Amino acid sequence: MKKRKNNTISGQFSARLIEMQASPAYRVLSLAAHRLISRIEIELANHGGNDNGRLPVTFDDFQEYGIDRHSIAPAINEAEALGFIEVTERGRQGQANRRRPNYFRLTYRPLPTDRKGDGTHEWRRIAAGLEGEDALDEARRIAKLSRQKTDSLVGEITRDSGDSPLKQATNRGKTPLPESGKNPTTIYISGEDTEQPRREARPPHGAVASGAAAPSNAPTQRDDILHATIAARLGGAIGWQILQNLEPDHLRNLTALQDRGELGEPVLVELRLAHLKRKAA
Known part of the structure; x- marks a missing residue:
């Protein structure tokens, strides 16, 4: 009788590198940012593991998943600043025929066109060269700064141009x-x-070189x-x-x-x- 393997997963799953989970960037993520990343992973699964970089997730989707609406924009900023996601196309609010969602990319998953089958892993660059508490402090500072960005810089509440x-x-x-x-x-x-x-x-x-600028400048x-x-x-x-x-x-x-x-x-x-x-x- 063939022995059954005990490491089988019975359904769709989302893998995360242990290296990523142990990183300073991952360790300082807020609960809202964790949920936001998970919801984008679910969207990737809904697309059959394809379309990374073109994953539409609305504010309503995030709210339904359990993120307070006022925390969604700061969570997007945080997850992006810490290198886990990229907002590839900014959303826009407005009437139904003009409204559009944000489109996301998970940096630790490959793009459909990536033959190497790996992501870009920007989270590795957070606190690079630092260790221990120094690394965590730097990651916390980046996370805190990112959450302080104004809501108007993110997603469905940006201007029509989509720019900050x-x-x-x-x-x-x-x-x-x-x-x-x-x-x-x-x-x-x-x-x-x-x-x-x-x-x-x-x-x-010290001074920055300014060419032949006059002293009055x-x-x-x-x-x-x-x-x-x-x-x-x-x-x-x-x-x-x-x-x-x-x-x-x-x-x-x-x-x-x-x-x-x-x-x-x-x-x-x-x-x-x-x-x-x-x-x-």
């Missing part, structure tokens, strides 16, 4: 102003006053102080990297917001996440 407010403002070349009575920290850095002198962020005891002492404050809020050395990569008009507006005490966390979170995505690319 920062990108929309950049495309228009204008600074979006808050409505009367709204918190000014929702202003995103961009500007239309391009005739002002070019100013670049520079760390203490160099940052003032107050600018240096404001840049240092912004860099510290963004994360020290990483903060300086972010500032030095900004376009001059963006840096001017960012500095002006800090000078007025109007530079809010949503702007800083957007900048830091954009920087992390560039590094991971």
